[in-house]
Amino acid sequence: MRFNLAAALLALPLLAASDTPDYQAQFQEFLGQAQGHFEKLASRLPSPNTYDPVAAAAAKDGPNNVHVIALHNWKETLYGPVTPGSITPEEWWVLMTGGNKTCFGHCGKVEAAFNETAGKFASEATSPHMALLNCDNQPVLCNAWSAPVGSLWIFEMLPEPSPISIFSKRLNLTTVTSDDLVQLEKGGYKAVAREHDGIFHPFNGPLAQNGLSIPAGYLLWACGLLPSWAFMILVSLFSRRMMASRMEGQMRGGPRPATTGQAAPRR
Numbered sequence: 001m002r003f004n005l006a007a008a009l010l011a012l013p014l015l016a017a018s019d020t021p022d023y024q025a026q027f028q029e030f031l032g033q034a035q036g037h038f039e040k041l042a043s044r045l046p047s048p049n050t051y052d053p054v055a056a057a058a059a060k061d062g063p064n065n066v067h068v069i070a071l072h073n074w075k076e077t078l079y080g081p082v083t084p085g086s087i088t089p090e091e092w093w094v095l096m097t098g099g100n101k102t103c104f105g106h107c108g109k110v111e112a113a114f115n116e117t118a119g120k121f122a123s124e125a126t127s128p129h130m131a132l133l134n135c136d137n138q139p140v141l142c143n144a145w146s147a148p149v150g151s152l153w154i155f156e157m158l159p160e161p162s163p164i165s166i167f168s169k170r171l172n173l174t175t176v177t178s179d180d181l182v183q184l185e186k187g188g189y190k191a192v193a194r195e196h197d198g199i200f201h202p203f204n205g206p207l208a209q210n211g212l213s214i215p216a217g218y219l220l221w222a223c224g225l226l227p228s229w230a231f232m233i234l235v236s237l238f239s240r241r242m243m244a245s246r247m248e249g250q251m252r253g254g255p256r257p258a259t260t261g262q263a264a265p266r267r
């Protein structure tokens with residue numbers, strides 16, 4: 001619940017700003033500045049992301065041919081097999097997995113089934129490319145995509161700047177087998193998976209289009225570390241401050257906001 005609340009709070013002003021053409025230019029300028037500040041800040045924070053390049057290389061070159069994606073390499077990995085000018089999508093299957101922290105130790109079976117499936121696919125020429133995203137190791141990326149652990153995301157990659165379709169399917173963590181996944185590929189996933197859209201879409205969503213996915217991922221990850229009561233207190237302090245400064249503005253005889261004034265962003 002606290003996750004959704006944070007997401008909603010984050011999304012509202014962004015969507016409001018990007019939907020009003022009048023403020024678009026102003027918003028872009030603000031965005032540029034915010035990104036600059038964010039990059040400086042992020043370079044000083046201790047990174048919550050872990051990635052083992054040796055293990056990742058071994059997994060990629062191993063018999064299962066499984067890629068391990070992370071914040072720094074997901075995009076180039078997914079675009080890797082895409083040829084310029086191609087109109088047939090390259091299919092990537094990405095399993096959102098996790099360990100004791102994000103999946104409470106329940107992702108072992110689905111991960112093993114996925115690995116086994118990758119081994120079967122590796123010998124077929126037209127089968128999907130396979131990748132693992134471990135949310136214990138990559139909390140920022142998982143938050144930026146708002147990706148639930150234990151789900152399978154199927155990316156249909158086309159050359160840039162084409163929009164990318166993603167289909168997602170929740171897998172049953174207690175029962176799923178490699179045969180189920182092979183069957184999903186044979187039978188066609190479009191009938192049983194859901195097309196993914198919304199503000200967190202890694203390519204087409206408004207956050208990604210404005211370069212805000214990763215800041216949002218950090219913000220949501222940080223909100224997730226707070227206990228929910230602390231989050232509520234922050235929200236209430238913040239809204240009181242806003243009320244107080246608005247009242248103060250009126251008492252000083254500042255310009256009275258028009259009746260619709262609240263919708264207009266401040267300069």
Ligand SMILES: *[C@@H]1O[C@H](CO)[C@@H](O)[C@H](O)[C@H]1NC(C)=O
Nearest residue numbers: 098099100101104105106136
């Ligand atoms: C996850 O938790 C289980 C049970 O508490 C423990 O046996 C296992 O070592 C833990 N795994 C990791 C990677 O910490």
Ligand SMILES: *[C@@H]1O[C@H](CO)[C@@H](O)[C@H](O)[C@H]1NC(C)=O
Nearest residue numbers: 058059066108111112115132
């Ligand atoms: C699946 O494969 C990856 C990459 O080789 C490996 O790190 C992981 O431990 C495997 N998971 C299971 C449950 O075998």
Ligand SMILES: *[C@@H]1O[C@H](CO)[C@@H](O)[C@H](O)[C@H]1NC(C)=O
Nearest residue numbers: 150170171172173174175176
């Ligand atoms: C997974 O499958 C088992 C056995 O069919 C079922 O009891 C369980 O409710 C399923 N879990 C989910 C999350 O659908």
